[in-house]
Structure formats: C-alpha cells, structure tokens
Amino acid sequence: MVPANRRRCYRDRPVGGLACPGGQGPGGPIPTFPPDGLRQAAPGRPLTFRSDALGRWDTGLIAFLWDLKQRATQAHLDLRTDTLPDSARKLLDLLPEAPPPPPTPRPRTFAPVTALGAFTIESLTEIGTVTELGVETARGGLEAVTGRGRMRSIDLMSNIRDAGPSALLIVSVVNFLVGAILAFVGAVQLRKFAADIYVASLVGIAMVREMSAVMTAIIMAGRTGGAYAARIATMQGNEEIDALTVFGIPVSSYLILPSILGLVATMPFLYLYGCLIGMLGGFTVAISMLAVTGAGYFHQTINAVGLNQFEFGFIKSIFFAILIGLTSCRIGLRSGRSAADVGVAATRAVVVGIVGVITLDAIFAVIATTLGI
Structure with missing residues (x-):
C-alpha cells in the first residue's frame, strides 16, 4: 500500500x-x-x-x-x-504497461546507384503524371470548344485579367530595363568601332529572339505560376479539391484548364508588348548616349528584325505558358494540407517554372540552330 x-x-x-x-x-x-x-x-x-x-x-x-x-x-x-x-x-x-520504444533510425548508407535510380524513377513518374494532366486538360479544352465542357467563362476571364492586364506594369519595367542594359553594354563596345547605329540591331534581335520571351516567362512564373500553386494548395488544405472530386467535377476542366488558357491567351501578347518596351528602352539609351537619330534607330531596327523572328518568339511564349501553367497546377495538387505547405508549393512552383523556362529556351535555341532560323 x-x-x-x-x-x-x-x-x-x-x-x-x-x-x-x-x-x-x-x-x-x-x-x-x-x-x-x-x-x-x-x-x-x-x-x-x-x-x-x-x-x-x-x-x-x-x-x-x-x-x-x-x-x-x-x-x-x-x-x-x-x-x-x-x-x-x-x-x-x-495506456500500455510501458511506453513503446522509440523507433530505431535507419542507418544512412552511401548508395549513389540507389539514389540515382530512385531519382530517375520519381522524375519519370512525375513527367508521366504531368503529361497525363496535360492530355486531360487538352481534352477538356476540346470539350469546351464544342460546348460540352465544364469550364466556366467567368473563370477564364478572371484568369486572363490576372495574367494579362494586371501584369503589364511589371512586364513594362523589366523589359524596359533589359533593353536599356543591352543598349548600354552594346554602346560601350560598338562606339569603339564607330558602329553606334548597330545598337538598334543588337537590342532588336536580342529582345525579339530571346530576352523578351524569356524575361516575360520568368515574370509570369514568379507572379502567376506561384499564385496558381498557392491557390490550389490552399484549396487542397481546405478539402475543396476533395469536394470537387466527390461531386464528380473534374479538376482538370474546372481549375487547371482556365489557368492554362489564361496564360496561353496572354503570354504571346505580353511577349510582343515586352519586345516593344525593350526596344523603347534601347532607343532611350541610344538617343541619350550615342550620335543616333530617332529615324535612324527605327530604320535600323526594321531592317535587322524580320517577321520570322517574331514568329519564333511567339511560338516560344506559348510553350512557356503551357509549361508554367501545368507545372504550377501540378505542384499545387501534390502539396500537403497544412498552411506551411502552401508556401512550400508556391516557392517550388516559382523555382520549377524559372528553371523549366530556361531549360526549354535552351532546347529552342538548339532547334533554331539546327533549322537555321
């Protein structure tokens, strides 16, 4: 006792x-x-x-x-x-007679082949999942065109407004500064050879072929792609995705399709707008630093940049939009259900989007070199 x-x-x-x-x-x-x-x-x-x-x-x-x-x-x-x-x-x-013993930590062994195999399998699985998600989204787009889809027009217009007009300011600032930097760097070197007028060619070709499309895509990956991932991750945490599944509403048509179409519809026009703003930035630097007239700068730009260059950048911007939309939505869907997972999903979407845009641009550069564009 x-x-x-x-x-x-x-x-x-x-x-x-x-x-x-x-x-x-x-x-x-x-x-x-x-x-x-x-x-x-x-x-x-x-x-x-x-x-x-x-x-x-x-x-x-x-x-x-x-x-x-x-x-x-x-x-x-x-x-x-x-x-x-x-x-x-x-x-x-x-309660048990005694608390359970703590789990024995698994010993960490150096197994590079196993780690490489696991990474390869996980990467291939994720690529397959994203591809399947893209196919389902494309099928939903075809159904929406024929009038049998479940995409609401108000969702599409809302995504277009968020990805288009709301992004004009930051696209303008970034592309103007990029064009001005290209003109400044080119002016320092071309002035040594009395080739000031070719600054217009340098800025025009660089903006149309590469910089405008890439910089605009990076902006959209950080601004819109992160927002898509955070929004879907928040819905995942609030069990709204589960509710859509229970009611039989396909997530690909209801959420992902308007997001991707909003980016696809706005990215090409943002690319063209970024080209013009970048040329304006180069024009500002050239007029203020070099002995170049406005008419001469405009004439040199028209002669240096052909329409086929715009077509190449236009196509790249569409692929960039599809990449950003698919990866951001996929990252949001595979996120956890806590508040911290929302921030993790947004950060991961931005990182994956930027790296994916640069990688895809490198692939397009190889294709352009092979085709002689």
Missing part, C-alpha cells in the same frame, strides 16, 4: 511532502511519481488509492497514475485501480 504521505499529488498542490514537478498541463504542472516512491512498499501487497477527496481532476492525474503504473510494473507490484473514478480507470486501462 502506498504510504500516506505519497497517496496523491494533484495539479500544483503538493500533499504530504510530495513535490509535483513535470510538464505543464491544463490545470498547472503535471505531477510525476518520484523514482523512490515505492521504496517502502512491501512486495506482494497490492497498491491501492484513496480518491474520496480527489475532487476535480484532469489529464495530469492520468499522467501521474501512468507513471505510477510503470513504476509498479518494474517493481513487480500489483496496482489496484478499483477505487478510482470510472472515467479515470478507463483512461488508465487504455
């Missing part, structure tokens, strides 16, 4: 010289049973409780009793709980 001075300890009220250390519970510090608390208990005699003056109790009492139960098991003593309240006894019976 437990000695009288160690029969109970509840909340932060020590009784009979028994201290109540431990963690913080709902009603105060959680009591813990001292290691030598059963030193005076006679082997073979049951341990009983007096709970007539217990009064109100909370989980701190259960934690204390579980600690006592473990000590009694180690000392080979019989613990009787029939004098406890029924609810406390039921809670105590749910």
